Amino acid sequence: MTTIGFIGLGIMGGPMAANLVRAGFDVTGYNRSPAKIDRLVKVGGRAAATLGDAVRGSDFVISCLPDSPDVEQIALGPDGVFELARPQALYIDMSTIAPATAVRVAEAGRARGIGVLDAPVSGGEKGAIDGILSIMVGGEADDLRMARPVLEAMGTTIVHVGGPGAGQTVKAANQLLCAAGIEAVAEAVVFLEAHSVDPTVALGALAGGLAGSAVLDRRAPDMVARNFRPGFRVNLHHKDMGIVLAAAREAGVSIPLGALAAQLIGVLQAQGHGDLDNTVLLRLVEQMSGRG
Amino acid sequence: MTTIGFIGLGIMGGPMAANLVRAGFDVTGYNRSPAKIDRLVKVGGRAAATLGDAVRGSDFVISCLPDSPDVEQIALGPDGVFELARPQALYIDMSTIAPATAVRVAEAGRARGIGVLDAPVSGGEKGAIDGILSIMVGGEADDLRMARPVLEAMGTTIVHVGGPGAGQTVKAANQLLCAAGIEAVAEAVVFLEAHSVDPTVALGALAGGLAGSAVLDRRAPDMVARNFRPGFRVNLHHKDMGIVLAAAREAGVSIPLGALAAQLIGVLQAQGHGDLDNTVLLRLVEQMSGRG
């Protein structure tokens, strides 16, 4: 039976690990705060008392952690994945982190004979629970071939987008597009309302044309209704936009729209709205327009 | 037989008038440069020697003109629509102009007993030729009911979005969303390429998620291929963004992303790229990134 060590059982990692159990894998979970491990045990997983207990002897080690330093520490640090994993183990990092960190981790893994995939996801908490995430995979095709049955327990769209780090690069592009898309719809909604035009009717008229988008289809109704329950939290998007900006800066790419969207999300974060859905950008547009 | 006076037989108006002829209407066309009238005559329309010849006695007067002052002149000016149209005629302006101008024109029409609809379109030259435009209509429901058979000869999606001016307001929102959407995709493509990730594979992976959009589906392939043949020209989008900015300013709405996108389109215009497709924003991102 295939054994998996799963590190990071948070909002995303918890349900992802549970889906692996349901798919018949032998999953040992580790989390800094142990309460979350209990939930995995309840659905049939095992508890690891230490990081090492989740890593040692596992066929796959999967991590789903908040940020680049967390991944560096559990992958490269003492008693970490590359120190304790058995030869030929495969390490799949499903966190959203800096592409440059993903490349560094992949190189360190290769030097130890351990395959590494960067495999960040989109689809949110609901996608994690339902096992219908989109997974953008960077790394070697052979490694992905081995990992595919594991990934298929968590997501429905699994795309190999390039070599090491490419998954994170594509995820960064995704976050840029989402930020710009949400802000654009927020501005359009406030613009329409300020002109006394019903935004629901108007956006409906636009949906089929070149202005159409998934944000318009799936998020605009909640925006018009001022329902900002997450969904995808401002503080996470803020963290991700930091990754986008740094990666653009390192590559010498100018992303003026992305940088502006990052500023606006940063304003929401600074104003204490970190726990609301990122569509609360609408409120910022209203605030800047002296409305509501 | 229903008679229509059609004013403005340019890239959009020409094929729209031709489709009216094909649908069985009796169309008399007027254009400042007469060469374009000949093309209408060839497909079965009539030629008007003066603006008045197109207006007098027509059941419907339709205009499709470059900008707000053109519409004001032919609607409100001497020998114009409101001076010469027969009582109970209906005036449909299908240009993209300032919402405030559309409201003013509608009020002037009502004062003369002439119904007015603002009915800007989206779908581009191809949509005009194929008769599959989307038409956003502002004005009275009764007037739209009368006009619907006429509009259906030119478009497939006809949405009543509100009172006088609402069509133009929705069109402005459309142009804002398109500008932001194209710029965001341009930044994502250059970002991906700068990180050596194949943009076609990457954008394909993103298309089904919240980052998905009509721009991604329909325009990104040409952008990746650096094919910037119009399509929708920079100089028209530049003019339209001027309308968006002015309408936002008048309504006291802050549209930071829209304003930035307008600036970038203005740069393209200033650089002499007015006749290329607006997706040439990609070239600007490259230029600002020291690439290509």
Add this chain to the structure above:
Amino acid sequence: MTTIGFIGLGIMGGPMAANLVRAGFDVTGYNRSPAKIDRLVKVGGRAAATLGDAVRGSDFVISCLPDSPDVEQIALGPDGVFELARPQALYIDMSTIAPATAVRVAEAGRARGIGVLDAPVSGGEKGAIDGILSIMVGGEADDLRMARPVLEAMGTTIVHVGGPGAGQTVKAANQLLCAAGIEAVAEAVVFLEAHSVDPTVALGALAGGLAGSAVLDRRAPDMVARNFRPGFRVNLHHKDMGIVLAAAREAGVSIPLGALAAQLIGVLQAQGHGDLDNTVLLRLVEQMSGRG
């Protein structure tokens, strides 16, 4: 004795006209709301019952009005300056208006044999009262030579910056620089305070270097003290930035920093802070930073 018709006796025009009286000119004032004319009469001026009364027979006609349409109307309109002024009169517009309007007005004047200068001012209400305004003059050198004694009654710095419209162009550049300068200092102050650095000490340390500016010297103390009494009101700066943006757009000049500053001033206006000093940009930076 030299006669002057003065049109527009508001916050700026009132004290400017009074200074002309004090300098020994024979001044006849006109204002839409007559209460302001009384104040001029009290200091020794004459009252005009109509615009024409101020224009007819005057050696100089001076206007100081809110915006471009006001100037166009009193200059070009019926019973206006160009219709009623005596031959060889000189018309000096000291309003802040669009450079393109100033050029149009100058051309119309020349066609009537009337010299025209555009002569907007800086220095604020205090400068107007004290007669120490800076005056940026566009127009013919000969006309300025004639006008100089008049202008010297109102200002201490009188610079001939070019032909017709040049005064307004320079004034627009001035407003751009002031807007950017104030916003930059506002961001620096909040940045310093957020890092627990005393802004007064810090800005003092910077004042002598390349970061030094008149905004830092003259406005920063009030900004640090959160004293936003005008000074120069947001609603006037907002109007002026509209002129700047339109003039840049017409000339095909990209002014990204100016456009952003205009957006931010527009936000203040939309939020209802039009009557505060433009340094209230500091409050907006605080608001966007979740502070104060």
Add this chain to the structure above:
Amino acid sequence: MTTIGFIGLGIMGGPMAANLVRAGFDVTGYNRSPAKIDRLVKVGGRAAATLGDAVRGSDFVISCLPDSPDVEQIALGPDGVFELARPQALYIDMSTIAPATAVRVAEAGRARGIGVLDAPVSGGEKGAIDGILSIMVGGEADDLRMARPVLEAMGTTIVHVGGPGAGQTVKAANQLLCAAGIEAVAEAVVFLEAHSVDPTVALGALAGGLAGSAVLDRRAPDMVARNFRPGFRVNLHHKDMGIVLAAAREAGVSIPLGALAAQLIGVLQAQGHGDLDNTVLLRLVEQMSGRG
């Protein structure tokens, strides 16, 4: 005789160390590439073969290095300042680095009984050679008292702006103000030229008003003449704006104008203009305006 170890003898550090020699201090210099040490020896300094040779036994250790990681390494690393400096030595870092790094270094020094000042400078290469730098000092007042005779050999304006890290915070604010100031003047110059107004005359007219600034006085003439020899290089300003943005982000401060200026400097860097003066922002404004 007071002994000083000086680490980093580049464009700034080289002449600063030479001025210390001239002022009578016993200076031992260390630099990664030894050629620069020779120049110090020629003016009377001593050569250190290793970092340790410059640190051991010195009364003061001064560093002037490119970026935060360099400072962290020589201060905190093995064989570094805190490991080898004698008790009661004072460490003065005159590099421009992240305020947060400066705070961390100061804390590490205090833990070893070594006083630390962050003392970044402004005034450029010329100021370093002439010994007329402005020095912004963060740290304890007692430490500054001890260091003052040393600092006075390098600069004329020495301001104690606050506790540990405050010097770097103020330097960051300085870089923000300079970036915004230069970009604003660049936009004003191109705006004026595009309207056929002589920028030298116009800026002269503005210099005394609220639009006046050190950039206008000292840098505008070279900008108008298109002389972009450094001065202060784009690549250094680009690095510094990275510090500004990160420090603002960490403190939750929104600096939209600073962020935009950083983007534009980033564009110059990406376009390969890193070795030109930062006033080459003017060229970017021209490029974005289709001029020159």
